Amino acid sequence: xxxxxxxxxxxxxxxxxxxxxxxxxxxxxxxxxxxxxxxxxxxxxxxxxxxxxxxxxxxxxxxxxxxxxxxxxxxxxxxxxxxxxxxxxxxxxxxxxxxxxxxxxxxxxxxxxxxxxxxxxxxxxxxxxxxxxxxxxxxxxxxxxxxxxxxxxxxxxxxxxxxxxxxxxxxxxxxxxxxxxxxxxxxxxxxxxxxxxxxxxxxxxxxxxxxxxxxxxxxxxxxxxxxxxxxxxxxxxxxxxxxxxxxxxxxxxxxxxxxxxxxxxxxxxxxxxxxxxxxxxxxxxxxxxxxxxxxxxxxxxxxxxxxxxxxx
Amino acid sequence: xxxxxxxxxxxxxxxxxxxxxxxxxxxxxxxxxxxxxxxxxxxxxxxxxxxxxxxxxxxxxxxxxxxxxxxxxxxxxxxxxxxxxxxxxxxxxxxxxxxxxxxxxxxxxxxxxxxxxxxxxxxxxxxxxxxxxxxxxxxxxxxxxxxxxxxxxxxxxxxxxxxxxxxxxxxxxxxxxxxxxxxxxxxxxxxxxxxxxxxxxxxxxxxxxxxxxxxxxxxxxxxxxxxxxxxxxx
Numbered sequence: 001x002x003x004x005x006x007x008x009x010x011x012x013x014x015x016x017x018x019x020x021x022x023x024x025x026x027x028x029x030x031x032x033x034x035x036x037x038x039x040x041x042x043x044x045x046x047x048x049x050x051x052x053x054x055x056x057x058x059x060x061x062x063x064x065x066x067x068x069x070x071x072x073x074x075x076x077x078x079x080x081x082x083x084x085x086x087x088x089x090x091x092x093x094x095x096x097x098x099x100x101x102x103x104x105x106x107x108x109x110x111x112x113x114x115x116x117x118x119x120x121x122x123x124x125x126x127x128x129x130x131x132x133x134x135x136x137x138x139x140x141x142x143x144x145x146x147x148x149x150x151x152x153x154x155x156x157x158x159x160x161x162x163x164x165x166x167x168x169x170x171x172x173x174x175x176x177x178x179x180x181x182x183x184x185x186x187x188x189x190x191x192x193x194x195x196x197x198x199x200x201x202x203x204x205x206x207x208x209x210x211x212x213x214x215x216x217x218x219x220x221x222x223x224x225x226x227x228x229x230x231x232x233x234x235x236x237x238x239x240x241x242x243x244x245x246x247x248x249x250x251x252x253x254x255x256x257x258x259x260x261x262x263x264x265x266x267x268x269x270x271x272x273x274x275x276x277x278x279x280x281x282x283x284x285x286x287x288x289x290x291x292x293x294x295x296x297x298x299x300x301x302x303x304x305x306x307x308x309x310x311x312x
Numbered sequence: 313x314x315x316x317x318x319x320x321x322x323x324x325x326x327x328x329x330x331x332x333x334x335x336x337x338x339x340x341x342x343x344x345x346x347x348x349x350x351x352x353x354x355x356x357x358x359x360x361x362x363x364x365x366x367x368x369x370x371x372x373x374x375x376x377x378x379x380x381x382x383x384x385x386x387x388x389x390x391x392x393x394x395x396x397x398x399x400x401x402x403x404x405x406x407x408x409x410x411x412x413x414x415x416x417x418x419x420x421x422x423x424x425x426x427x428x429x430x431x432x433x434x435x436x437x438x439x440x441x442x443x444x445x446x447x448x449x450x451x452x453x454x455x456x457x458x459x460x461x462x463x464x465x466x467x468x469x470x471x472x473x474x475x476x477x478x479x480x481x482x483x484x485x486x487x488x489x490x491x492x493x494x495x496x497x498x499x500x501x502x503x504x505x506x507x508x509x510x511x512x513x514x515x516x517x518x519x520x521x522x523x524x525x526x527x528x529x530x531x532x533x534x535x536x537x538x539x540x541x542x543x544x545x546x
Contacts, residue, residue, distance in 0.1 A: 063331050065403035067338055096330045096404045181327075234326075280332070 039085040039292030042273045044174070045223035046198045051116060053267040054292040055088030056081050056285075057229060057278035063096035071101055073280060078105035080282045082112045084289035090201075090227065090276045092120040092151050093132055099139035107141055117142050118199075118227070118276075120151035120178060126158030133166075147199055149176035153184055153191070160195055174198035180229055182210050192218050201227040204272070205237060206265050206309040216271040225273040231266045232259065232277060240312075247308055249301060254294030259284065263291035265305050268298075325520040331404045333521045339400045340458075341466040343473055347395065354391065354472025355452065357384045358481050362448035365434070365488050366441055378434065378489075382426035385482050388472040390419035396473055411510065415475070418506045421499040422482075425489075431496040432489040440487050443539040447532055448484035451477040457525050476514050476529050479507040483536040504540070508533050 041050035056078070064070025078089070091098050099119075106115065119136050121129045133148060148163050150156040156177060163175045176199030179188050185202075192200055192215070200219055204211045208230070219226045232238050241258040255261045259277070266275045277288045297305060344351050361381035393415025401408035425431050435441075454477040455468035471477040486504055491497040511533035518526035 060330065060332050063404050064335050065331075065339070065400065067335070067342060070335060070338065094330075096406070 037293045039289065040267075040296070042225075042267075044198065044225045044273060046174070046225070051225075051274050052085055052087050052292055053272070053274045054086065054263060054289050055090060055116075055118070055227070055274045055276040056086055057276035058089065058091040058098040058102060059095055059229075059278050060234075061278040061280040062091070062098035062101045064101060065097045070280075071104060074101045075105040075108055076282050077279060077285050078102070079109060080285045081289070082109065082114060084286060085114075085292070086289060087114050087116040088118055088147075088227075088274055088276065089115065090118040090120075090229075093122045093136060094120070094151060099136055103139045103141045111141065115142075116146045118147040118149065118176075119145050120149045121159050121163070122151035122154055124155050126155050126162075129155075129159050129162050144170075145172045147174040147176055148172045149178045149199060149201060151178050153177060153179060153187055156191065160191070160197070164196065174225075176200060176225075176227070178202070178227075178229070182208060185210065185215060189214055189218060192222055192224055197224060199225045199227060199273075201229055201276075203230040204228045204266055204269070205231050205233055206262055206306055207233065207237060209306065212269070216269060220271040226271050228266045228272055228275040231262050231275045237262060237309075241309070244312055249297075249304060249308075252295065253297050253301070255291070257287050259287050260291040261305065263288060264296055265302060267291070268296040268302060325516065329517070329520050333523065335404060336521065337458075337463055337467045339396070339404075340469055340474060341464065343396050343400050344466055344468065344470065347473065351470040351473045354388060355455070355470045358388065358471035358477070359452055361385060362445075362452065362481060362484060365485050366445045366448060375429070378432075379426045379429075381485060382422055384472075385478075385485060386419045386422035386426055388478045389415045389422060389482070391473055392475050392478045393419065396475060411475075414506055418482075418503050421502050425496060425499055428493075428496070431493055432491050432500075435488040435490045439542060440539050443535055444484040444487040446484075447487070447535060448481050450528060450532055451481035451484065454480070454528065457528065461523070461525065475510055479510045479514075480529065480532045483507050483511075483532065487536065487539050504536075508536060511536075 039052040039054060041052050043050055061077075062074045064074060081089070089102060091102055093099065106112070117140060119133070119140070121133055123129060123132050133145075137145065148166070150159045150163070160175070160177070163172070166172050167175050175197050177188065177191055177195075177197055178201035179185065180201075180203045182203060188200065188202065191197065200215070202211050202215060204216070204226075205228075216226065218224075238258055244258075246255065246258065246261070250256075250261055253261075253264055255264060263275055263277060266272060279285050279288065361384040364377040364381040393412045397408045397415060398412035402412060451471055454474070455465075455470055458468045459465055469477055471481050482503060486500055486507075489500065491500050511529035515526045515528075515530035515533070518529070
C-alpha cells in the first residue's frame with residue numbers, strides 16, 4: 001500500500017525548504033557537509049602513523065594556576081578537542097602551570113586513547129633533562145610521551161642524544177626539536193640534516209613564511225614531520241584581520257572565519273603534518289578543528305591567500 | 313656570536329609574558345575572595361599607617377604610632393609575599409616565587425625598624441611630606457583602577473595583599489623617616505630598593521599586557537626617586 005500523497009500545503013513548504021537549502025551560501029553548505037567528516041590526517045613520515053592536521057597548543061591559554069574556574073574552562077577545551085577528533089596536545093615546562101592543567105583534564109577524561117602527547121625538555125642543565133622529563137610525565141599522568149622535543153634548541157647538543165637513547169629504550173616514541181618566530185633557522189637546518197629526528201616544530205603562517213624557503217622542503221626531503229606553532233601569530237594576525245570581510249575564495253574552501261583561513265593555509269603545505277593553535281574557548285576550539293575538514297587550498301589558491309593577506 | 317646576539321635581540325617583552333591578562337587580573341579576585349574581609353581591614357590599617365606619618369602636625373607624632381605603622385607595613389609585605397606572590401602568582405609566573413622571598417626579606421627589615429627604638433626620626437621637610445601624601449593617596453586609591461578599567465570590584469588591588477599599593481604606600485612612609493643608625497639606613501635602603509624594583513617590574517609587566525594601569529607604579533617609582541634625590545642634593 002502506497003503512503004498517502006502529502007497535502008498540497010505540506011508539499012509547497014517542502015519545495016520552499018528545498019529551494020532555500022539549495023540557495024544557501026556555499027560556505028554553509030560546505031560546512032554542513034564537512035561537519036560529519038573525520039578530520040584530515042597526515043602521516044608521520046618516520047612511522048606512517050596518522051595525525052589530525054589540527055592539534056592543540058597550550059602556550060599561555062592553559063597557564064591558569066590554581067584558579068578552579070580557569071581549570072574547568074581548560075578542561076572543557078580539552079574535552080571538546082577530543083570530541084572533534086583531535087589527538088596531539090603540545091606543552092612545555094616553560095608554560096607555567098599548563099602541564100598540571102593538562103594532566104588534570106586528561107585524568108578527568110580518563111586518559112583518552114587517542115591522545116598523542118607532545119612535550120619538551122627546557123633546561124640549560126644537561127644533567128637535569130631526565131629529571132625534568134620525569135616531572136613532566138607525572139604532571140601529565142602518562143606512562144610515556146609520544147613525542148619529546150628540545151625546546152627552542154636549549155642545550156640541544158646534550159639533550160638530543162639523551163632523547164634518542166630514551167627512544168631506543170622504548171621510553172618515548174618520537175624525538176624532535178623546536179624553534180619559534182623564525183629564530184635560529186640555520187641551526188635548526190643543521191640539526192635536521194645531521195640528527196635522526198622525527199619532528200621539527202617551527203613558526204609558519206600567512207605572514208611568516210620564511211620556513212618555505214629551506215626548512216619545509218628539507219623536512220620533506222629528510223622525512224621529518226612538521227608541527228606548526230604560532231599559526232595566528234599569537235592572535236595578532238586574527239586581530240588585524242578581524243574587521244576585514246572574508247574574501248570570496250574563503251567559501252571555496254569551506255572557511256567561515258579568518259582563523260580557519262589561517263589554519264588551512266598552514267596545514268595545506270605538503271610538508272606540514274599539523275598545526276597547534278592554542279585557545280581557552282570551546283567555540284574557538286571548534287572553529288579551529290573545523291579547519292581540518294572540507295576542501296584544502298591548492299598551490300595556486302595558497303599563493304592568492306598569502307598575497308591577499310599581505311596586501312591587507 | 314653575532315647569531316647569538318641577533319637571537320636574543322629578536323626577543324620582545326611579550327615573549328616573556330607567560331600568562332593572559334585575564335588570568336593575571338583574576339589573581340586579585342581569587343586572593344580577595346579567599347581572605348575577605350581581611351583585605352579591607354588591611355587597607356584601613358594602611359590608611360592609618362599613612363596618616364600616622366604624614367598628618368599635619370605641630371609636633372612629631374608619638375613614637376609608638378610611627379613604630380606601629382612600620383609594623384603594619386611589615387605585616388603587609390609578609391602577607392603580600394605569601395598570600396599573593398607565593399600562593400597565587402608563582403604558579404603562573406616563576407619569577408613571582410623569587411619575589412615572594414624578597415618580600416619576606418623586606419618584611420623582616422621593616423619589622424626591625426618597628427621594634428628597635430631610636431632607629432629613625434620623622435622627616436619634616438615639607439616637599440617630602442607632599443610627595444609622601446601623594447604617593448600614599450595613590451596607593452589607597454588603587455582599588456578604583458579595577459572598575460575604571462571595566463573589571464569587577466572583586467579584582468581591586470588593596471594595600472596589604474596586592475604588591476603595587478603595598479610598595480607605593482611603603483615608599484610614602486619611608487620618605488618621611490630619617491634613619492638614626494647605620495643598620496637602620498641600610499634597612500631602609502634595602503626596602504627602598506625592593507619597593508622601587510617591584511614598581512618598575514610591575515610597570516613593565518603591565519605595559520607588556522598593554523594595560524594603562526602601568527602608569528601608576530611607573531609614576532610612583534619616579535616620584536619616589538625624585539623625592540629621594542632631592543633630599544640628597546640638599
